[in-house]
């Protein structure tokens with residue numbers, strides 16, 4: 001029998017996020033957080049640690065809550081509804097995930113507890129100009145000289161790059177630019193000589209950075225795992241992050257739908273609520289359908305990640321989810337603005353920001369076309 | 379059927395092309411290509427160049443200093459302007475209020491306002507929409523009450539594009555509340571410097587305050603700023619709306635953007651050793667846009683053919699508005715697609731004139747998302763695309 005209802009634990013997790021959002025994350029507060037120096041709230045981050053949220057992505061072996069993808073999705077959906085900008089995906093899901101997969105026992109023991117207790121910010125620097133969404137396309141070079149490694153290259157779209165103390169830098173030790181072998185991930189202190197960071201906020205309010213590495217030396221011991229073997233861990237980490245951002249988008253779309261329907265009931269033109277026009281009713285019905293399909297496929301992917309499927313099936317289901325939610329994003333986002341009319345175009349109203357958030361989600365970790373083609377090729 | 383230009387028309391096309399190559403300032407062209415907004419001064423400067431050439435008012439009759447061009451000549455001119463990326467004259471004066479002045483203004487009003495519009499000495503904005511009157515424009519409430527030689531105006535207008543630059547605003551105001559809503563509206567010209575007018579900028583999703591709210595508090599307007607008769611404003615405005623709906627398909631601009639997309643795709647890595655121009659999904663989308671643009675172009679030519687034999691633009695022109703705007707929005711999606719991660723940074727200030735800082739991302743890739751957000755307006759304003767579809771259902775299909 002199929003059971004799609006949340007477990008008691010998942011329900012508690014969901015309610016705890018909902019309570020936090022209700023109490024401490026209204027739209028104005030969010031705007032203030034984005035405008036702040038760091039672009040996220042340390043106070044919130046400490047609270048996330050206290051509430052145990054930062055342990056959710058991690059396996060019990062790592063001292064985490066269990067690492068269930070369904071748990072993660074339940075939580076991300078609530079984050080998405082309120083457009084949380086705290087670097088949960090960057091630090092806990094992506095960087096934490098790569099360390100958990102690829103790090104040595106000592107590295108894990110050193111770093112994972114710090115992530116979970118909220119005292120360490122990380123960023124995973126893998127994408128480069130020219131790599132587009134291909135994780136194996138890495139030109140940043142890593143040359144071993146005795147006990148040190150020298151890194152050269154530049155990284156783009158590094159989520160949380162400006163707040164991270166340690167960067168996980170994917171670099172090539174051997175092979176040609178798109179080979180799957182030869183890629184290693186190094187732990188690089190952001191303050192190291194030769195690292196320059198250009199920081200900015202993305203269209204969804206989350207902090208990101210462009211990073212260049214010029215003759216950056218790190219001890220060889222800062223490599224995660226063995227030389228040239230990191231691609232699989234990177235891919236698994238990005239797959240989990242992809243699921244997380246998809247679930248987040250499902251939440252944001254839910255908000256878009258809800259707000260649009262409510263607005264259409266109150267906005268009057270031609271002496272009647274615009275929600276009474278059948279032309280708009282059908283469009284909102286379509287938005288609802290899109291939201292439901294998006295949710296279904298994200299649940300499917302999460303269940304597969306947690307289940308006994310092959311690695312290939314797991315990856316494929318993540319691409320399926322990202323591809324499908326990408327289509328939903330375009331439809332739901334655009335219709336929400338259209339049905340709001342001019343007011344939907346303004347910075348003042350949250351609807352536009354939800355639209356921008358889901359637009360960013362469509363691109364993060366590979367856009368719709370990329371994942372459709374990846375699905376077809378796997 | 380024949381869609382060829384005559385020898386004279388071809389010669390005219392050459393003349394326009396040559397003029398634009400030589401006289402559209404290269405630095406403006408670079409800015410337009412880089413996605414940087416032209417400033418008010420630059421737009422005005424460009425319009426004055428057109429004025430000197432005698433081509434400022436392509437849609438005006440000769441008697442008022444216009445070109446007197448045929449529908450085909452106008453089409454050629456608009457096409458060449460669009461292809462090179464030269465901005466059309468700001469429409470509020472030239473295309474919106476001027477035709478109303480010509481048709482319904484007094485001689486005194488024509489003399490007073492038209493030359494300054496033609497020479498771009500005065501910047502106009504459009505004061506129609508109100509917070510509670512968008513699609514249902516006729517429900518507008520901003521009131522004008524006659525008091526001796528003046529009207530006293532109270533209320534608020536919103537979404538005024540470039541109101542921050544405007545010297546004058548043309549407004550629809552309510553002068554009679556006792557009749558059917560369309561029959562109590564008047565068309566009025568108001569000096570933006572009149573005491574009692576305040577402007578509040580509205581920042582849009584791309585971070586730019588392109589529109590404004592305009593508040594009127596006991597604003598005294600000379601009665602001779604009324605156009606035509608009191609309470610006939612709705613009729614006048616409707617005439618203006620049909621003018622608005624010609625040349626709206628944006629085909630030339632679309633062609634230019636399509637060419638830019640192709641160039642960009644050829645220069646964008648697909649991540650696997652090729653370019654996005656070789657990516658099957660992207661190629662298919664490009665082709666679809668290309669084909670749609672051709673269908674739109676020929677739809678516009680068919681409309682123009684009807685115009686050139688003297689028919690008024692009919693409700694069919696709604697097709698051009700709907701398809702033209704939706705196609706422009708699709709092109710934005712393709713730019714976003716190509717930019718990939720590079721369109722995520724939200725740094726609107728780097729596309730403002732005079733930006734000095736260190737730019738984020740290569741070229742103007744970070745402008746792609748901004749344009750995608752901003753151009754959602756295309757299907758909302760100028761009569762929303764839903765309203766246009768209502769027009770087709772009612773006026774064309776008789777439903």
Ligand SMILES: Cc1cc2nc3c(=O)[nH]c(=O)nc-3n(C[C@H](O)[C@H](O)[C@H](O)COP(=O)(O)OP(=O)(O)OC[C@H]3O[C@@H](n4cnc5c(N)ncnc54)[C@H](O)[C@@H]3O)c2cc1C
Nearest residue numbers: 338339341342504506507512513537538539755759762764
């Ligand atoms: C960037 C921008 C610039 C603008 N510039 C100007 C300007 O310079 N001057 C000016 O006067 N105005 C301007 N406008 C205003 C514009 O004309 C209005 O936004 C437009 O008329 C829609 O009105 P609204 O925003 O109030 O939406 P509403 O009328 O509230 O419409 C909301 C939604 O309901 C739909 N709807 C409404 N009625 C129906 C119906 N009968 N059947 C089906 N669907 C319906 C609409 O299509 C829309 O999707 C601008 C708007 C924008 C966004």
